[in-house]
Amino acid sequence: MEFLGKSQSAQPSRRRAIEALGRHLKPLAPCLGVGLVLAWITTPSVALAACAGAALMLAHARWREGPSGVPTFVVLACLVAFQAWLVTRGTFAWDVREALGSAYDSLARSLRLGSAEVRPEDIQIEAWRSGGRTVMYFGPFPALLRVLPDLLAPSAYGLWSRASGFLALLLCLWAVAAICRRQLAANERLDARGRSVLFFASLAALGLGSPLVLLGSLANLYHEAILWGLCAALWGVSFALGVLRDDAGAWRSLALLSAATGVAFLSRVTFGLPLYVLTVGLALRFLVLQVRREQQPLSRVVGRVALALLPTLAAGLFSLWYNHARFGSPLAFAPLDAYGGPKPQGVDSAFHWSRIPSGAWAYFRISLEHFSAQAPFLRFARPLMIPRPELYRDLTTLIISPLLVSPWLVLGLAGGLALRGRPGERQLLVLCALPFAAQCVLILSYYWLAYRFTAEFLPLGVWFLAAYLRHAGAGSGASRLLSPRAFTLVVALSAVATLTSLFHFQSLWWAYPAEYRQQVSRTFEAVDAYLRGTDPPPG
Secondary structure, X not given: OHHHHHHXXXXXXXXXXXXXXXXXXXXXXXXXXXXHHHHHHOOHHHXXXXXXXXXXXXOOOOOOOOOOHHHHHHHHHHHHHHHHHHHHOOOOOOOOOOOOOHHHHHHHHHHHOOOOOOOHHHHHHHOEEEOOEEEOOOXXXXXXXXXXXXXXXXXXOOXXXXXXXXXXXXXXXXXXXXXXXXXXXXXXXOOHHHHHHHHHHHHHHHHHOOHHHHHHOOOOHHHHHHHHHHHHHHHHHHHHHHHHOOXXXXXXXXXXXXXXXXXHHHHOHHHHHHHHHHHHHHHHXXXXXXXXXXXXXXXXXXXXXXXXXXXXXXXXHHHHHHHHHHHXXXXXXXXXXXXXXXXXXXXXXXXXXXXXXXXXXXXXXXXHHHEOOOOOXXXXXOOOOOOOHHHXXXXXXXXXXXXXXXXXXXXXXXXXXXXXOOOOHHHHHHHHHHHHHHHHHHHHOEOOOOHHHHHHHHHHHHHHHHHHHHHOOOOOHHHHHHOHXXXXXXXXXXXXXXXXXXXXXXXXXXXXXHHHHHHHHHHHHHHHHHHHOXXXXXX
């Protein structure tokens, strides 16, 4: 009887436990449904990656009155699946060789032997010659990522480009999600709906309406280093904001900022240099605040700061070795005399201030040649009408103004500068933005013009976007033009313009497979025929 009594008394507790488990598992049902739908539309591996990526982006989310977990999970999973579609150009096949993609595999095998040489058949037209050896001017980080995979699966030589590009895209979205969560959590002017709108709009701005879309559509030699440099720069923005919060996690944020700086520098120098300046500046600020305000011993604080800066130092030393192994000088990043192709006239330097006006005109000019009455209606154009064309190596590349296809950058910049915050906050914001502004000026002085280089403007844009998210909803009158609704509208226009113009670029650039370019062109012809009410052309 006593045993029976205990069994009966245990039943309600078991029932409560089962009900509690059901409440915890109930939100997982829609997520599981999303995964099954994505697996049916794409592939099981892509669906798994999309759900895992969405879960990672939502991990450790502390967002007061933020959007519910299920809608956010759905949006993030779909966005990640779109990136997989973008990288594979709709095939969801990962074992495909991209243009010059095996160059990083060749460098990975050389790095294991303490060399920086690249096989000529892998680097082809982008070969640079130094001391009788063939090298590349691209950063080594994508090759470092391949060292272990190449050891484990040497038969996959030349097939890692798409996986690497997709991983970089996923991490870029994760960085922006982290920035949005932090900044919107500190915004007390917006309600839950306003925060949700800005969160989704910001993710769409980067994932659908920025140069990241074009970079992700072809994970080849030209785009991989930029993707990883941008990824590290966006995480650098996130960690720099963490340092500026001056809370208990500032030291950890400084160490992570140092690591992001190292990755950016080894991926692409123009992404790494601004972060080096920002890292050193924030490290000095952290040191002064800890000693003066927190009354911490100087020796202890100096030791912690030095420890946090170790990743940056290690990356700098490796870069010096890499330069010496390539060009015979630790400070030679891209000497034009090592390049065998045509060189610019008049200025024997890859970066020079005299190109800044021409670069600004080429990148920000909007003309009638960017519009068309035929599909896809927005078009890339060659930068032929620029002052001093002799300063450039080649002017046959394709460019479209980010002011036309990514106008959210302008609105985010205006919002970050115009909306009011605490006293002194705007001055600190502008001061920390100066390295990113210098990066934009640096890319304007480069000897080559290409739309992919406009990704260099994104760290500055995201920095001010973060400030905008923190203070959106404030002000009246003209400030209403910076409302969440206005920002969402501009983001929608950016997404349409970016995706539309992307297809035109894909139909023309040689690095895309010829069959794919022809397929895109035939699609344009079919759309035009449908709009005119005529029969589509045969084939």
